[in-house]
Amino acid sequence: LPSESIGRVRSVQAELQACVGDLRNLIQVWKSFVDGHDPDMSRLLGLPAPCVPEPSPDEDNEMFVEQLEEQLGDVRTLRTEVDQLRSLLADHYAQELGSSCPVQ
Numbered sequence: 001l002p003s004e005s006i007g008r009v010r011s012v013q014a015e016l017q018a019c020v021g022d023l024r025n026l027i028q029v030w031k032s033f034v035d036g037h038d039p040d041m042s043r044l045l046g047l048p049a050p051c052v053p054e055p056s057p058d059e060d061n062e063m064f065v066e067q068l069e070e071q072l073g074d075v076r077t078l079r080t081e082v083d084q085l086r087s088l089l090a091d092h093y094a095q096e097l098g099s100s101c102p103v104q
Contacts (some may be wrong), residue, residue, distance in 0.1 A: 006064070013071060020071075022046060026087045034088055057062050 023044040032039040 013067070016069065016075070020074050023078055023082065029082050030085060030088065034092055 025046065029039040029044050
């Protein structure tokens, strides 16, 4: 890939990793809430994680491809976590509905 394209891909990677981190934080906050625990305030407030230095532009393509594979794995794992969160939300909502319905 031309260096200009690699720069754009790296920007997309950085944004994607930030979104993955944000979603993971929200999932953990919700799980803590559902379990009756106080959430981690840094996660709740969305405080940034320590910065990871950007790889150098002359990094070889093999390492670049490895990073993409790793990030793809992270995204797939996150999809599973989002599905679990969806189930937790549905269960929580059902419990709330059930407890608010008058018994006849």
